[in-house]
Amino acid sequence: MAIKRKKAALRLMLVLLAGLLAACTSNNNGTSTGNLDNPAKASTDGAASLTDLEEVKLKIFLPGDDKVAKNEVLQALYEKTKDRLNAKFEINFVPFGDYQSKLTMLASSGDQYDAAFTADWYGYSQMVNKGAFLDLSELAPKHAPNLYKIYSDKNMLSSASINGKLMALPWTEIKTSKPVFQYRKDIAEKLNVDPGDLTTIEGIDKFLTAINKAKPGMPIFYQNMNASEGSVGALLVSKYEYIDLGFHSLYIDLNDPALKVMPIEQTPLFKEAVTLAKKWYDEGIISKNTLNDKTNMPFENANVFSQKNTLGALYDAVNFTDKNAENAAVVIYPDNKYIRDSQMNNAIALNKNAANPERMLMFMDLLSTDQEVYDMFFYGIKDKTYTVDSNGVIGFVPGEDPSKPLWQNWFNWGFLRDEFTRPTVGRSAEAIEASREFATRPNILVSPTAGLVPITDNIKTELADRDQLIAEDGKLLLVGIIRGDVDQAINRYIEKQKTVGLDKIIAEVQKQIDDFINK
Numbered sequence: 001m002a003i004k005r006k007k008a009a010l011r012l013m014l015v016l017l018a019g020l021l022a023a024c025t026s027n028n029n030g031t032s033t034g035n036l037d038n039p040a041k042a043s044t045d046g047a048a049s050l051t052d053l054e055e056v057k058l059k060i061f062l063p064g065d066d067k068v069a070k071n072e073v074l075q076a077l078y079e080k081t082k083d084r085l086n087a088k089f090e091i092n093f094v095p096f097g098d099y100q101s102k103l104t105m106l107a108s109s110g111d112q113y114d115a116a117f118t119a120d121w122y123g124y125s126q127m128v129n130k131g132a133f134l135d136l137s138e139l140a141p142k143h144a145p146n147l148y149k150i151y152s153d154k155n156m157l158s159s160a161s162i163n164g165k166l167m168a169l170p171w172t173e174i175k176t177s178k179p180v181f182q183y184r185k186d187i188a189e190k191l192n193v194d195p196g197d198l199t200t201i202e203g204i205d206k207f208l209t210a211i212n213k214a215k216p217g218m219p220i221f222y223q224n225m226n227a228s229e230g231s232v233g234a235l236l237v238s239k240y241e242y243i244d245l246g247f248h249s250l251y252i253d254l255n256d257p258a259l260k261v262m263p264i265e266q267t268p269l270f271k272e273a274v275t276l277a278k279k280w281y282d283e284g285i286i287s288k289n290t291l292n293d294k295t296n297m298p299f300e301n302a303n304v305f306s307q308k309n310t311l312g313a314l315y316d317a318v319n320f321t322d323k324n325a326e327n328a329a330v331v332i333y334p335d336n337k338y339i340r341d342s343q344m345n346n347a348i349a350l351n352k353n354a355a356n357p358e359r360m361l362m363f364m365d366l367l368s369t370d371q372e373v374y375d376m377f378f379y380g381i382k383d384k385t386y387t388v389d390s391n392g393v394i395g396f397v398p399g400e401d402p403s404k405p406l407w408q409n410w411f412n413w414g415f416l417r418d419e420f421t422r423p424t425v426g427r428s429a430e431a432i433e434a435s436r437e438f439a440t441r442p443n444i445l446v447s448p449t450a451g452l453v454p455i456t457d458n459i460k461t462e463l464a465d466r467d468q469l470i471a472e473d474g475k476l477l478l479v480g481i482i483r484g485d486v487d488q489a490i491n492r493y494i495e496k497q498k499t500v501g502l503d504k505i506i507a508e509v510q511k512q513i514d515d516f517i518n519k
Contacts, residue, residue, distance in 0.1 A: 053086045056356045058363060061092045061106070061116040063099040064411035065296060073380045073407050080376060081366060087359050093411075095296065100126075107132035112355040117414045118168055120246040120344040120453075127349070128167055129456040134350040134357055136166040143361035144169070147368040150419075159343040159451040167453075169350075169364055170343035171416040176439040177345065178331060178338045179238050180313045182299065183207075183306035185328035187216050198330040201235060205276065211305060212285050219287040221280060222298050222307040223479055229264055230478030231308040232280070233273035238333040240269045243447055247454055248463055249470055250509060254337045259448060259517065261510045263502060265474065265494050274477045274486055281480030300403060311438055315431035319402040319409065339447040340439050346413035367415055374420045380407035394424040402426070452516045454509050462501030469496055 067073075074089040081087070092113075094102045100123040103116055107130055118124045118133070127133055140148045150172060151157045160170045181198050188195060191214040197203040212220050224231045229244070237244065241254045242262075249264045264270050280286045287304075298304040302322040313329040320327075348364065350357050366373045379386040379394055385407040387395040396402050402409075402425075409426070423429040438444070456463055473493050476482070482489045 053359070055086050055088065056359050057088045057090055058115070058356060058360055059090045059092070059113040061094060061099075061103065061113055062411055062414075063096045063117060063122075064093050065095070066093045067405065067407050067410055069380055069385050069406040073376070073385060076381050077373070077376050081363070081373060085359065085362055085366065087356070087363060099123075103127060103132070104130070106351070110353055111351070112353050113351050114354045114356050114360045115348050115350050117346070117411070118344075118349045119346050119414075120342050121244070124168070124344060124347070124349075125247050125453045125456075128162060128453050129460075132349075132352055133167050134352045134354055136169070136350060136361070137161075137164065139357060139361055140166055140169070143358045144365035144368070147365050150368060150417075156343045160347065161451065162453050162455075167349065168344065168347040169414075170347040171345075171414055172343075172418045173346070173416050173421075174340070174418065174436055174439050175311065175345075176338060176340050176444050177310040178438070178444070179235050179333075180309045180311055180329045181235065181306065181332050182309040182313045182327065182329040184216075184325060186324060186326040187211075187305060188328075191216060195328070195330075199332055199334060201239060201272070201276065201332070204235065204332070205279075208280070208285050208306065209283070212283060216305050218302070219298075219304045220285040220306060222304040223277070223286050224308065229269065230273060230277060230475070232277045233264070233269060233478060234308045235332055236269050236273055238336050238338055240267070241337040242267070242269060243339055243449065245449060245452075245454075245509075247509065248466055248505070249474070250506075252449065252513075254339070254445065259513055261506050261513065263497065263506065265490065265497060271486070271490060274480070274482070274490060277478055277480035278482050278486055279480070286480055311435060312427075314438075315427070315434050317426040319405070319426065321403040335443060337443050337445060339450075340444050342447060342450045344451070346416065348414040364415075368417050368419075371420050374417065375422070377415065378408065378412055379422075392422060393428075394422050396425065448517060449513060452513065454512045459501070459505050459508050462505050465500035466497060466502065466505060469493070469500060 070091060074091065078088045099117075103118075103123065104127075106113060106116075107127065118127060147169065151160070151170075154172065156170060156172070157166060160166055160168050181204050183195070183198075188211065191211065193207070193210045193214055195207050198207060208220050222231060224234070229237065229249070242251045243254055244251055245261075251262045251264055251267060251269075252259045253262065277286065281288070299307045299309075300318055300320055302320065302325060309329065311331070313327070314331065318325070318327040350360055354360060367377060368374075375382075382388065384397065385400075385405070387397055389395060394408065396405065396408075400406055408424075421432060423432060473496065477489060477493060
């Protein structure tokens with residue numbers, strides 16, 4: 001096995017040398033175009049042919065639903081990149097609700113999958129602390145030099161590094177996930193309910209109460225149980241101008257120069273969220289089946305009237321299954337402070353036990369340097385899974401259902417490169433620009449803790465106990481399932497969290513934040 005890997009490494013070094021000799025084919029902005037008109041020539045120029053690499057299969061895990069054309073697209077991608085990569089592709093989609101547990105299981109079993117989606121809001125810190133991801137500090141500059149340069153030029157390396165170790169490959173989008181309230185405009189109009197002012201939680205409460213009384217025939221508000229503060233609390237983060245650390249339900253206040261760590265249950269945000277969630281649950285605005293609901297994309301699939309979303313909902317078209325559905329979205333507390341998304345908001349990490357880390361990095365480099373490869377990976381096969389009009393706008397092929405696309409619109413966020421992003425019928429060029437402009441408004445700030453991943457070596461037991469209480473008690477509160485007085489229920493929960501070592505957790509995380517800020 002060691003001899004095999006050494007031979008593969010030698011071939012890779014020869015390939016990279018060949019690539020350097022071919023650098024004169026790069027375009028004026030430094031992006032390698034390859035020899036697309038003559039792939040045979042591209043594979044034979046230089047000291048070694050890329051097809052000298054033995055064929056491998058890149059095994060990737062992503063959250064989301066499978067697509068009908070997946071196998072056809074991945075086969076076409078293999079053929080298109082064979083002369084430069086010689087790798088087949090296996091993409092495994094896992095439902096969002098099961099994704100993090102799947103990655104944890106793969107890590108504990110020693111599986112040799114190559115790469116997976118990760119994010120600061122979706123298990124990144126936990127996986128890093130488990131030692132599940134591969135340090136790319138030395139591998140990335142060698143096997144993904146163009147992508148590494150993009151990160152360097154845009155000062156993105158620090159946000160994806162921990163103690164100097166590059167632990168993931170982030171996307172390159174500049175955006176904010178400022179909370180947005182999204183609802184079915186067509187249903188509101190049919191029921192003759194005036195939305196009123198939806199920029200505050202009080203306005204949203206008034207609106208949903210009126211919708212509920214008008215009986216729309218579906219659940220009123222989707223309570224996403226993946227959010228650490230629940231969907232109701234997520235709407236309120238903007239009101240209180242907090243930062244979710246993405247770490248075991250700990251927060252800081254944007255207006256606090258000391259950046260004091262706050263467990264969410266001890267904040268006024270939590271009390272307001274729980275109080276409102278109980279009201280909505282008791283009134284039937286939140287479904288009584290919310291804890292067991294595993295409906296995918298409930299808003300798009302006409303299974304709920306409204307939901308909390310993020311800024312993209314303002315500008316992007318929604319692929320409803322109900323063709324009569326109309327989308328409406330409003331930014332909540334638009335002028336309040338909020339943070340720009342960290343580059344680790346969406347990323348791809350390589351498995352510590354990856355079978356083909358070098359080849360996976362080469363593929364990530366191709367995605368960052370070759371528009372045609374990027375387009376095929378994202379949109380599929382031209383005229384089979386997507387169309388392109390004279391203005392370069394990506395569309396759907398005749399007869400394709402946009403709510404159930406053959407390939408495009410899969411969960412590809414970790415691979416996004418803003419340099420190659422194309423306008424689509426769902427996201428116009430104007431929408432792309434508007435989203436970027438919003439993310440650079442004066443009240444959208446760069447988080448002072450961007451790039452920090454607290455190390456858990458000294459608090460593993462306490463964090464495990466905290467997480468268990470969050471799952472058993474905290475989520476019930478955030479859904480509104482409460483017997484008796486809200487204040488008493490919250491106080492009992494706070495005391496339970498204190499008994500399992502919360503003070504130790506806060507002290508340790510605070511120390512690491514202070515060190516991070518002052519270094």
